[in-house]
Amino acid sequence: MTTNDEGAGQPAQQKPVRQKRADAQRNQQALLAAAATVFVASGVEAPVREIAAAAGVGMGTIYRHFPTRADLVVAVYRHQVEACAEAGPVLLAKGGSPHAALSQWVNLFVDFLVTKHGLAAVLRSDSAGFEALHTYFLDRLVPVCAQLLNAAAEAGETSTDIDAYELMRGIGNLCIGTDNDPRYDARHMVKLLIAGLLQSRLT
The missing domain is CATH 1.10.357.10 (Tetracycline Repressor, domain 2)
Structure with missing residues (x-):
C-alpha cells in the first residue's frame, strides 16, 4: 500500500512545478511585452525603472531575468x-x-x-x-x-x-x-x- 501511495502521489508533486514554470513563462512574456512598448515610446536606452513600472514588477525582477x-x-x-x-x-x-x-x-x-x-x-x-x-x-x-x-x-x-x-x-x-x-x-x-x-x- 505504501508503494502505491507514493506512486500515486508523484504526479501531484510534479503538477505545481509545471504550473510554476508556466506562470514564470507568462510573467517573462508580459515583461518583454511591456519593455517593447517602452522601447517604442522611449527607445532602447529607456530607464529600467520605466520598464519595471510598465510591467508592474520591481527592478530586481528585471535584473534577475536580464542581468x-x-x-x-x-x-x-x-x-x-x-x-x-x-x-x-x-x-x-x-x-x-x-x-x-x-x-x-x-x-x-x-x-x-x-x-x-x-x-x-x-x-x-x-x-x-x-x-x-x-x-x-x-x-x-x-x-x-x-x-x-x-x-x-x-x-x-x-x-x-x-x-x-x-x-x-x-x-x-x-x-x-x-x-x-x-x-x-x-x-x-x-x-x-x-x-x-x-x-x-x-x-
Whole structure:
C-alpha cells in the first residue's frame, strides 16, 4: 500500500512545478511585452525603472531575468520577431482581404523596426551576435511577408512580381531617421507604399 501511495502521489508533486514554470513563462512574456512598448515610446536606452513600472514588477525582477541591458534588448528583439512572425498567418486566417492583412502586418513590422532602433549601438561590442540576430530576423519574417504577398497576388489585389525581401528593405529604409525629424512621418510614407501595391495592380 505504501508503494502505491507514493506512486500515486508523484504526479501531484510534479503538477505545481509545471504550473510554476508556466506562470514564470507568462510573467517573462508580459515583461518583454511591456519593455517593447517602452522601447517604442522611449527607445532602447529607456530607464529600467520605466520598464519595471510598465510591467508592474520591481527592478530586481528585471535584473534577475536580464542581468544586462543587452540581454533585455536581445530578448525583446526576439520576442517581437516571434510576435510579428506569428501575426501573419493569424491575420490571413481572419478571412478578410489579404491586402488588408498585409497592411495590418506591415503596421506591426513598423512597430518592430521602431523597437529595433538603437539595437546596434547596444550590441556594438558583439558584432557576431548582432549578425546572428539579423539572420534570425530574415529567416523568420521574410517567409511571412512572402505568404501575405502571395495571398494578395492570388486574390488579384496586387502584382505577382513583388519580392518580400525588397518590400521589407524598402519599409526599413522609409523608417530611417524618423526619430530625428519631427516633420517626417515614416508611418504615413509606409502607408502610401502599401496602398501603392494595391494601385499597381489596378493600373
